[in-house]
Amino acid sequence: MAAGPRADRRDFYEILGVPRTATQDEIQRAYRKLARQHHPDVNKDPAAEDRFKEISEAYDVLSDPQTRRRYDAFGPDFRQVPEDVDPEAFQRGRAGAGTGRARGAGGAGGFGTGLGGDLGGIDIEDLLGGMFGGRAGRGFGPIPGADQEAELELTVEEAFQGGHRSVTLEGPDGRRTLDVRIPAGVTNGQRIRLAGQGGRGSEGAPNGDLYFVARIAPHPRYRVDGRDLYVDLPLAPWEAALGTSVGVETPRGEMKVKVPPGTSTGKRLRLRHHGLPHPRGSAGHLYAEVRIVVPAKLTDDERRLFDELAAVSTFDPRRR
Numbered sequence: 001m002a003a004g005p006r007a008d009r010r011d012f013y014e015i016l017g018v019p020r021t022a023t024q025d026e027i028q029r030a031y032r033k034l035a036r037q038h039h040p041d042v043n044k045d046p047a048a049e050d051r052f053k054e055i056s057e058a059y060d061v062l063s064d065p066q067t068r069r070r071y072d073a074f075g076p077d078f079r080q081v082p083e084d085v086d087p088e089a090f091q092r093g094r095a096g097a098g099t100g101r102a103r104g105a106g107g108a109g110g111f112g113t114g115l116g117g118d119l120g121g122i123d124i125e126d127l128l129g130g131m132f133g134g135r136a137g138r139g140f141g142p143i144p145g146a147d148q149e150a151e152l153e154l155t156v157e158e159a160f161q162g163g164h165r166s167v168t169l170e171g172p173d174g175r176r177t178l179d180v181r182i183p184a185g186v187t188n189g190q191r192i193r194l195a196g197q198g199g200r201g202s203e204g205a206p207n208g209d210l211y212f213v214a215r216i217a218p219h220p221r222y223r224v225d226g227r228d229l230y231v232d233l234p235l236a237p238w239e240a241a242l243g244t245s246v247g248v249e250t251p252r253g254e255m256k257v258k259v260p261p262g263t264s265t266g267k268r269l270r271l272r273h274h275g276l277p278h279p280r281g282s283a284g285h286l287y288a289e290v291r292i293v294v295p296a297k298l299t300d301d302e303r304r305l306f307d308e309l310a311a312v313s314t315f316d317p318r319r320r
Contacts, residue, residue, distance in 0.1 A: 012057075012058035016031060034055045038051045082146065143205055144205045144206050145198055149210075151212070153215050153216075154216055155219065156224060156251065159187070161184055162186070188224060189215075193211055194210040227278060228285050229275045229285075230286075230289055231288050233259075234293045240290065243261035243263070245258050267290045268290075270285050271285065271287075
C-alpha cells in the first residue's frame with residue numbers, strides 16, 4: 001500500500017479559509033462546511049476528490065493541538081523535523097542552509113511513505129548540521145527517526161466495528177506487512193498510530209512512529225458526516241401521507257423507524273446513537289432521509305383511486 005497523496009504546499013490555514021488565530025471550534029466548523037461541499041459523494045467535479053483529501057489533511061493537522069503547534073513552528077516541513085529540535089534554532093539554521101535537495105525523511109534509512117520529497121530547496125542534513133555544528137547523523141550523535149504517514153481506506157462497516165487489517169508497505173528496505181488494529185468508531189481523517197514503525201533512528205536512536213490516516217470510502221448505502229450516518233428511506237405516497245413503521249438498514253442490522261403522518265421528502269428521521277460509536281463519549285446518530293417514490297406505472301385501480309383523491313383533495317403543494 002502506498003502512502004496517500006500529500007496536499008500541495010499551500011498553507012493549511014488557507015486551505016480551510018481560517019486565520020492562524022482560529023479556535024478549534026472555528027477550524028471544525030470550516031472543515032465540516034468544506035467537507036460537505038467537496039465530498040465526492042456530493043460533488044461530481046473530477047477535482048472534488050483531490051480537494052476533499054487536501055481539506056481532510058489540513059483538518060487532520062490543525063485539529064490536533066500538538067500537531068498544530070509543530071506546524072506553526074516548522075511550517076510544511078514539520079513532519080521531517082525531529083521532535084527535540086528547537087523552533088528558533090530551526091529557523092536560524094534554515095536561513096543559513098544550503099540550496100541542496102532533501103535526501104531523506106529525517107533519520108538514516110527512513111522507511112519511504114511519500115513524506116521525504118522536496119523541502120523547498122533545503123538539504124535537511126545541511127540544515128540540521130548548520131544548527132548543531134556537524135552533518136546530521138555524523139558528529140551530532142543519535143537522531144530519532146521521523147514520524148511518517150500512509151493512507152488507510154476503510155469501509156463504513158470497518159469504521160463502525162473496528163478490527164484488524166493486514167497492510168503491506170513498500171520502502172527502501174523492501175516490503176513489510178503490518179497488522180493494523182482499527183478502533184471501533186474511527187472517523188474520517190483520524191490517525192492510527194503504530195509506535196516505532198516510522199523512519200529509522202540513527203546510531204541507536206528510537207525509530208519514529210507510523211500513522212495511518214483513515215479515509216472512509218464512499219458506500220452504496222451510507223453517507224458519513226463525522227460520526228453521523230445518513231441513509232435514504234424510500235416511501236410510497238400513502239405511507240408518507242398516512243404514517244407507517246418501516247425497517248431501516250443500519251450497521252447493527254435492521255431497525256424499525258416510525259414515520260409520522262404527513263411526512264414529506266427531505267424529512268430526516270433520527271435513530272439516536274446508531275451512527276459510528278465513540279470510545280470516550282456518545283455514538284453518532286443515524287438519519288433516515290425520506291424520499292417519496294411514486295409507481296412508474298399505475299394499475300387501473302390505482303389510477304381510479306388517485307383520480308378520486310385528486311377530485312376531492314384541496315391540497316396544493318405549490319401554495320405558500
